[in-house]
Amino acid sequence: xxxxxxxxxxxxxxxxxxxxxxVITRKNLIIVLMSLExxxxxxxxxxxxxxRFYNDNTGQVFMLMSLVVAACEVAVGxxxxxxxxxxxxxxxxxxxxxxxx
Amino acid sequence: xxxxxxxxPLIGAALNGLLxxxxxxxxxxxxxxxxxxxxxxxxxxxxxxISTYLxxxxxxxxxxxxxxxxxxxxIVSGELNISFGFLFDNISSVMTLVITWVGFLIHVYSIGxxxxxKSYARYFMYLNLFIFFMLxxxxxxxxxxxxxxxxxxxxxxxxxxxxxxxxxxKAYAGRKxxxxxxxxxxxxxxxxxxxxxxxxxxxxxxxxxxxANPTFMENVPIIMITAIALLLFVGAVGKSAQFPLYVWLPDxxxxxxxxxxxxxxxxxxxxxxYMVTRCAVFFSASPLAQFIVVTIAVFTAFFAATIALSQTxxxxxxxxxxxxxxxxxxxxxxxxxxxxxMFHLVTHAFFKALLFLGAGSVIHAMSDEQDIRKxxxxxxxxxxxxxxxxxxxxAISGLPLLSGFFSKDQILGQLYERGxxxxxxxxxxxxxxxxxxxxxxxxxxxxxKSRVSEGVMKKLHExxxxxxxxxxxxxxxxxxxxxxxxxxxxxEIFGVxxxxxxxEFVWAAIPVEQHHTLGHHFFSHWDLLVLSVxxxxxxxxxxxxxxxxxxxxxxxxxxxxxxxxxxxxxNSKWYIDExxxxxxxxxxxxxxxxxxxxxxxxxxxxxxxxxxxxxGLSDFxxxxxxxxxxxxxxxMTAGLIxxxxxxxxxxx
Numbered sequence: 001x002x003x004x005x006x007x008x009x010x011x012x013x014x015x016x017x018x019x020x021x022x023v024i025t026r027k028n029l030i031i032v033l034m035s036l037e038x039x040x041x042x043x044x045x046x047x048x049x050x051x052r053f054y055n056d057n058t059g060q061v062f063m064l065m066s067l068v069v070a071a072c073e074v075a076v077g078x079x080x081x082x083x084x085x086x087x088x089x090x091x092x093x094x095x096x097x098x099x100x101x
Numbered sequence: 102x103x104x105x106x107x108x109x110p111l112i113g114a115a116l117n118g119l120l121x122x123x124x125x126x127x128x129x130x131x132x133x134x135x136x137x138x139x140x141x142x143x144x145x146x147x148x149x150x151i152s153t154y155l156x157x158x159x160x161x162x163x164x165x166x167x168x169x170x171x172x173x174x175x176i177v178s179g180e181l182n183i184s185f186g187f188l189f190d191n192i193s194s195v196m197t198l199v200i201t202w203v204g205f206l207i208h209v210y211s212i213g214x215x216x217x218x219k220s221y222a223r224y225f226m227y228l229n230l231f232i233f234f235m236l237x238x239x240x241x242x243x244x245x246x247x248x249x250x251x252x253x254x255x256x257x258x259x260x261x262x263x264x265x266x267x268x269x270x271k272a273y274a275g276r277k278x279x280x281x282x283x284x285x286x287x288x289x290x291x292x293x294x295x296x297x298x299x300x301x302x303x304x305x306x307x308x309x310x311x312x313a314n315p316t317f318m319e320n321v322p323i324i325m326i327t328a329i330a331l332l333l334f335v336g337a338v339g340k341s342a343q344f345p346l347y348v349w350l351p352d353x354x355x356x357x358x359x360x361x362x363x364x365x366x367x368x369x370x371x372x373x374x375y376m377v378t379r380c381a382v383f384f385s386a387s388p389l390a391q392f393i394v395v396t397i398a399v400f401t402a403f404f405a406a407t408i409a410l411s412q413t414x415x416x417x418x419x420x421x422x423x424x425x426x427x428x429x430x431x432x433x434x435x436x437x438x439x440x441x442x443m444f445h446l447v448t449h450a451f452f453k454a455l456l457f458l459g460a461g462s463v464i465h466a467m468s469d470e471q472d473i474r475k476x477x478x479x480x481x482x483x484x485x486x487x488x489x490x491x492x493x494x495x496a497i498s499g500l501p502l503l504s505g506f507f508s509k510d511q512i513l514g515q516l517y518e519r520g521x522x523x524x525x526x527x528x529x530x531x532x533x534x535x536x537x538x539x540x541x542x543x544x545x546x547x548x549x550k551s552r553v554s555e556g557v558m559k560k561l562h563e564x565x566x567x568x569x570x571x572x573x574x575x576x577x578x579x580x581x582x583x584x585x586x587x588x589x590x591x592x593e594i595f596g597v598x599x600x601x602x603x604x605e606f607v608w609a610a611i612p613v614e615q616h617h618t619l620g621h622h623f624f625s626h627w628d629l630l631v632l633s634v635x636x637x638x639x640x641x642x643x644x645x646x647x648x649x650x651x652x653x654x655x656x657x658x659x660x661x662x663x664x665x666x667x668x669x670x671x672n673s674k675w676y677i678d679e680x681x682x683x684x685x686x687x688x689x690x691x692x693x694x695x696x697x698x699x700x701x702x703x704x705x706x707x708x709x710x711x712x713x714x715x716x717g718l719s720d721f722x723x724x725x726x727x728x729x730x731x732x733x734x735x736x737m738t739a740g741l742i743x744x745x746x747x748x749x750x751x752x753x
């Protein structure tokens with residue numbers, strides 16, 4: 001069986017859906033962050049696949065860019081998690097609802 | 102110079118008020134009293150001397166336009182240009198002389214009368230302030246400045262009526278005077294607006310020269326002039342205590358007695374008469390307005406005289422007498438006999454101030470007792486007071502050759518000669534009643550049997566010389582004051598023409614044609630003179646009969662079933678206060694309650710409903726802020742899916 005662009009897109013979609021599901025359903029902040037990372041990388045995969053498909057390097061450049069941003073984001077996110085844990089003694093995301101109307 | 106007359110009383114008020122009444126300088130009562138009296142009296146004396154000097158200049162120069170002094174421009178707005186200017190002409194000079202000299206005498210009298218009062222400096226400050234505003238009223242050369250004085254004397258009157266504000270009743274009396282005057286001031290203010298509308302200026306000389314100009318007046322509807330005249334009269338009715346707005350004046354007797362003499366007898370209440378004289382052009386141009394003024398004046402004079410007949414408070418009798426005499430003045434100015442009205446104003450200022458000060462002297466001697474039923478036979482104890490009081494009472498009764506005789510007779514004569522026959526008849530009866538109630542007051546207070554209680558009897562004493570000297574001066578003026586205006590027809594007998602100097606002096610400043618009597622009348626001048634003398638003497642005789650000769654007859658009449666109710670009605674002031682309470686005061690309260698409810702339910706209610714709707718809406722919307730991050734993410738995803746679905750659906 002030949003691996004076509006469709007397979008890559010399908011994989012990317014599945015990864016994104018799993019990540020999205022994780023963000024919505026999980027309560028643990030770290031797992032939420034991990035799921036977010038999964039969604040980002042799904043997008044990266046789509047970038048690279050299209051880059052190869054169209055023979056255009058721009059997609060790869062974007063992927064590298066978003067990798068760097070994701071790394072920063074994780075660093076900041078984890079720092080926030082630590083800080084939240086210091087304050088609340090928990091990283092249950094449902095406890096953080098100060099903005100409830 | 103004119104400016105100084107006005108400034109001096111203000112300086113006196115400022116010094117007394119800022120230095121002593123405010124407590125800035127603390128001294129023992131006696132030395133404070135001395136300084137305050139000197140400041141208060143000397144400022145008025147200086148003003149009086151300056152105004153006398155100006156008056157002599159005015160006579161010598163024979164200048165009917167008067168002395169005008171424009172100090173500075175006060176208000177400029179569009180066409181409106183009001184200067185802070187003063188006018189010292191024949192009319193205002195007469196008023197100024199009365200105000201400053203009678204004011205000075207009453208200031209001197211107050212030194213004795215207020216001797217022991219703890220607010221001595223405050224009293225003199227208010228009194229000076231009153232003189233200041235009164236002078237602004239009569240000397241202002243435009244309507245707004247006159248209105249400033251008009252309101253200012255109202256304020257001073259309010260402050261002095263409620264001088265002893267510890268007593269709630271007295272504080273209320275001050276408030277009543279202020280509120281009732283507001284109704285009149287409202288009319289005056291609208292009249293000023295109308296005058297500006299018609300004449301485009303508020304300066305006396307501009308307005309009156311235009312109003313006296315026939316070509317200008319052709320384009321002005323007569324109804325407009327009538328409206329202006331009547332609205333001005335509404336102002337005069339309030340300030341000069343005419344029916345139906347007179348109710349504040351009897352209550353105003355709550356103030357110290359010299360105040361009643363100065364403000365509520367001699368000067369402030371005559372401001373309305375002055376104003377009508379000043380605005381003579383409007384009244385003379387409108388026969389309807391004149392008729393209404395005369396009718397109200399005659400009715401007030403008669404009505405107040407009937408009440409004065411049965412009052413038992415010495416000051417109340419004088420208060421109703423003042424209302425009645427003000428009615429006489431308005432009769433004079435109402436029919437166009439402006440000089441006669443002004444003449445009665447001057448003589449009345451003398452003898453009514455005298456009577457009030459005499460009453461004050463009695464009250465002072467009687468340890469603040471004002472009920473004439475508890476007096477009697479005071480002549481022995483108060484020789485000077487009783488004699489001067491008798492002079493005043495006879496002058497007001499119209500006894501021949503005293504001042505009241507000349508002035509009242511001129512008004513009555515003019516009333517008849519200008520065709521107000523019914524008014525004349527009522528006025529003659531009023532003159533009789535005047536003599537009756539005044540002599541009743543004199544007999545009950547000074548003659549007959551003593552009804553003074555033991556405790557008061559021991560302290561009975563004649564007043565100090567600061568009080569008796571003004572009484573004597575005023576008594577002399579009450580006797581001689583009439584001779585500046587002896588009627589012309591009396592002078593003719595002695596071969597003197599133009600003997601009525603006062604009349605010619607005042608008329609020179611009034612831009613209206615003097616009325617000359619036309620045709621033949623049933624009564625001649627002399628018949629009218631005799632008629633008013635008879636009325637006066639009859640009144641005095643009746644008073645003697647009922648109160649000295651046969652006091653028991655009076656009881657029979659007052660207890661009589663057929664006319665006893667008349668006595669009761671008079672004693673209860675014809676229940677006018679009760680009627681006003683039930684109609685206007687209660688009506689006003691009910692309207693206030695209704696409008697309060699309207700405000701609470703409709704105005705506030707609407708706003709409250711709107712506010713609660715908005716807050717309910719925001720409560721509802723804030724429910725969407727769950728606060729759960731996961732829920733937000735879920736909603737976002739759901740929304741994204743929906744958008745993508747729609748995109749795909751529309752693309753195909």
